[in-house]
Amino acid sequence: MKSSQVTIKDLAKTLGISPSTVSRALNDHPDISPETKKEVNDLAKKLNYEPNVVAQNLRSQKTNTIGVIIPEIVHFFFSTVISGIEEVAYKAGYTVMFCQTSESYEREVKDTKALLNQRIDGLIVSFSKETQNFEHFQEVSKKIPLVLFDRETDELNVSKIVVDDYDGAAMATQHLINQKSERIAHLAGPDNLTIGAERKRGYEDTLRKNNMKVNPDYILPCFKGNLEEGFHAMQRLLDLPTPPDAVFCTNDTAAMGAMKAIKEAGLEIPKDIALVGFSNWQFSSLIEPQLTTVAQPGVDMGRAAAKRLIAELKDKELREQPIRQVLKTDLIIRKSSKRS
Amino acid sequence: MKSSQVTIKDLAKTLGISPSTVSRALNDHPDISPETKKEVNDLAKKLNYEPNVVAQNLRSQKTNTIGVIIPEIVHFFFSTVISGIEEVAYKAGYTVMFCQTSESYEREVKDTKALLNQRIDGLIVSFSKETQNFEHFQEVSKKIPLVLFDRETDELNVSKIVVDDYDGAAMATQHLINQKSERIAHLAGPDNLTIGAERKRGYEDTLRKNNMKVNPDYILPCFKGNLEEGFHAMQRLLDLPTPPDAVFCTNDTAAMGAMKAIKEAGLEIPKDIALVGFSNWQFSSLIEPQLTTVAQPGVDMGRAAAKRLIAELKDKELREQPIRQVLKTDLIIRKSSKRS
DNA sequence: GTGAAAGCGCTAACAC
DNA sequence: GTGTTAGCGCTTTCAC
Numbered sequence: 001m002k003s004s005q006v007t008i009k010d011l012a013k014t015l016g017i018s019p020s021t022v023s024r025a026l027n028d029h030p031d032i033s034p035e036t037k038k039e040v041n042d043l044a045k046k047l048n049y050e051p052n053v054v055a056q057n058l059r060s061q062k063t064n065t066i067g068v069i070i071p072e073i074v075h076f077f078f079s080t081v082i083s084g085i086e087e088v089a090y091k092a093g094y095t096v097m098f099c100q101t102s103e104s105y106e107r108e109v110k111d112t113k114a115l116l117n118q119r120i121d122g123l124i125v126s127f128s129k130e131t132q133n134f135e136h137f138q139e140v141s142k143k144i145p146l147v148l149f150d151r152e153t154d155e156l157n158v159s160k161i162v163v164d165d166y167d168g169a170a171m172a173t174q175h176l177i178n179q180k181s182e183r184i185a186h187l188a189g190p191d192n193l194t195i196g197a198e199r200k201r202g203y204e205d206t207l208r209k210n211n212m213k214v215n216p217d218y219i220l221p222c223f224k225g226n227l228e229e230g231f232h233a234m235q236r237l238l239d240l241p242t243p244p245d246a247v248f249c250t251n252d253t254a255a256m257g258a259m260k261a262i263k264e265a266g267l268e269i270p271k272d273i274a275l276v277g278f279s280n281w282q283f284s285s286l287i288e289p290q291l292t293t294v295a296q297p298g299v300d301m302g303r304a305a306a307k308r309l310i311a312e313l314k315d316k317e318l319r320e321q322p323i324r325q326v327l328k329t330d331l332i333i334r335k336s337s338k339r340s
Numbered sequence: 341m342k343s344s345q346v347t348i349k350d351l352a353k354t355l356g357i358s359p360s361t362v363s364r365a366l367n368d369h370p371d372i373s374p375e376t377k378k379e380v381n382d383l384a385k386k387l388n389y390e391p392n393v394v395a396q397n398l399r400s401q402k403t404n405t406i407g408v409i410i411p412e413i414v415h416f417f418f419s420t421v422i423s424g425i426e427e428v429a430y431k432a433g434y435t436v437m438f439c440q441t442s443e444s445y446e447r448e449v450k451d452t453k454a455l456l457n458q459r460i461d462g463l464i465v466s467f468s469k470e471t472q473n474f475e476h477f478q479e480v481s482k483k484i485p486l487v488l489f490d491r492e493t494d495e496l497n498v499s500k501i502v503v504d505d506y507d508g509a510a511m512a513t514q515h516l517i518n519q520k521s522e523r524i525a526h527l528a529g530p531d532n533l534t535i536g537a538e539r540k541r542g543y544e545d546t547l548r549k550n551n552m553k554v555n556p557d558y559i560l561p562c563f564k565g566n567l568e569e570g571f572h573a574m575q576r577l578l579d580l581p582t583p584p585d586a587v588f589c590t591n592d593t594a595a596m597g598a599m600k601a602i603k604e605a606g607l608e609i610p611k612d613i614a615l616v617g618f619s620n621w622q623f624s625s626l627i628e629p630q631l632t633t634v635a636q637p638g639v640d641m642g643r644a645a646a647k648r649l650i651a652e653l654k655d656k657e658l659r660e661q662p663i664r665q666v667l668k669t670d671l672i673i674r675k676s677s678k679r680s
Numbered sequence: 681g682t683g684a685a686a687g688c689g690c691t692a693a694c695a696c
Numbered sequence: 697g698t699g700t701t702a703g704c705g706c707t708t709t710c711a712c
Binding site: 019020031032055057061 | 681682683684685687688689690
């Protein structure tokens with residue numbers, strides 16, 4: 001017994017017609033008579049015929065598959081983006097194929113090549129923190145549409161979906177000012193990722209706009225952005241002769257670390273020190289006090305990236321005019337910053 | 341200018357040899373002379389030849405692709421499992437294709453069919469909460485290897501990778517007893533998912549083993565297992581004439597809810613009420629007090645599932661003897677339960 | 681309205 | 697050691 005899969009040939013043989021007629025009938029071709037169509041479709045159902053997508057892909061030179069490269073699946077933000085991509089792609093009849101680079105450039109290059117060899121129709125990417133060289137993506141964009149999200153670079157002239165980090169940081173900082181904070185510190189992300197730089201810029205500009213001084217002692221690096229870093233950075237801030245009375249953190253995990261340090265120092269949040277994070281991780285509404293944070297619209301981002309990619313897939317002209325879509329962030333005010 | 345992709349034919353033409361020789365040279369076939377191999381490989385590199393995986397797949401009747409069906413990507417546990425699957429599959433030269441069902445049976449059936457049509461070589465599944473009928477997976481297992489993880493059913497005679505929920509619950513309960521808890525309550529998951537039932541069974545058996553009574557008033561349902569449910573269930577427990585002095589929760593989110601209710605009631609954790617969760621979500625080490633919890637080895641589970649699937653892929657015999665692999669959980673003792 | 685034939689890109693039996 | 701041929705399953709041009 002052979003591989004059990006029914007093919008068009010089998011249907012044709014059973015019905016005593018040609019494979020081409022079967023193919024046309026299955027694809028509802030106008031030339032085929034209604035009777036033939038019915039015969040074919042009935043038999044197909046009866047025998048559980050399922051088209052071989054691989055053969056279709058080879059024939060049509062497209063796969064109806066979208067590749068996605070992200071740094072880490074376990075990051076809440078990225079997993080929400082994936083959900084958004086998947087939702088839109090699925091509705092449009094596309095399959096999605098993911099690779100995670102674990103923030104490794106080398107892995108990213110390999111994944112890119114592998115996806116390309118799989119003959120994906122288009123690629124959606126958030127590149128790794130390590131990535132400085134974008135040749136592999138330049139190669140991609142010569143062949144198929146490419147859309148970047150969250151992390152961007154000027155070296156790639158393709159569509160980009162990003163979040164307004166500057167504005168989010170500005171809102172967060174302004175909110176702290178409105179809560180009567182006078183010495184606002186910042187736990188900053190890495191400058192070489194746009195997101196880190198933009199958040200810092202939003203923070204600094206907002207201080208200036210309010211006639212407050214930007215104090216370099218109040219800006220500490222949290223490049224990895226994890227809890228430990230946040231914890232130690234906050235301890236250093238508390239050791240200053242005049243510690244801050246508010247902190248804007250480049251992400252929620254760093255904010256958690258800061259929170260821990262503040263509590264251990266016997267200070268109260270938000271009374272002594274108000275705290276704002278960035279990203280709206282799941283846990284930020286669960287901790288005590290609940291963390292004020294800037295929500296990034298992950299699902300929307302995924303949706304937007306997939307929509308744009310699919311649009312470029314359908315209309316090649318669009319690829320000549322890449323867009324840069326900026327999604328608004330949302331300041332979610334919770335206890336950690338409310339001094340009312 | 342045509343599709344810019346270099347094919348074997350192009351290489352053959354340029355070198356004045358036949359396509360089959362090129363193919364053999366690229367695949368390092370022993371028959372081919374070293375000189376020819378070198379010529380071919382050099383030209384391939386020069387012209388950036390990349391094999392068309394789709395054509396290879398059609399030819400070989402396999403895709404070197406593993407399908408994965410999971411309920412939700414944004415759940416931390418599932419995202420860790422994916423990481424594990426991806427890691428092993430990648431090393432073994434397999435590509436992974438994910439679908440998320442969002443806990444919908446209908447979507448699961450569609451995804452299964454779509455993956456099958458993509459001609460995946462094997463499938464790894466954690467089925468949706470809605471799924472009661474397993475025909476779609478029975479169809480799968482007739483054709484290709486299928487491995488279940490986390491959620492299992494007797495209706496499928498295939499390999500299963502599960503976590504020892506019973507043992508995890510027993511450890512957690514015993515730990516609470518060792519911490520001198522006398523009235524231990526349980527926020528229980530749904531009975532129709534094995535995981536919920538097993539955790540409850542582990543809890544009850546451990547109480548009995550220690551000559552403690554199982555008090556039905558102390559067992560409250562938390563079927564969705566979210567924060568709100570945990571919160572309200574805990575409030576009901578606190579309203580009892582004799583409230584418990586410890587609670588074992590079916591998952592960390594419910595435990596978070598319980599924690600909130602306890603704090604609001606002005607009670608102390610762990611002094612007045614000790615708390616243990618299940619799953620070791622990211623946040624459980626971040627909250628105050630840090631949550632004791634039973635860690636499920638998500639990454640290991642993914643690795644084990646992928647390893648088993650690949651083994652069955654390579655050796656058809658193995659499919660006749662499905663295994664049931666039980667992974668040990670790990671009790672992570674933190675502040676929320678330590679009364680020392 | 682339907683069939684025959686060719687070809688998507690690759691590989692493996694079979695020749696020599 | 698290399699070429700010829702055929703075929704994986706599907707679709708589409710070209711015939712009739």
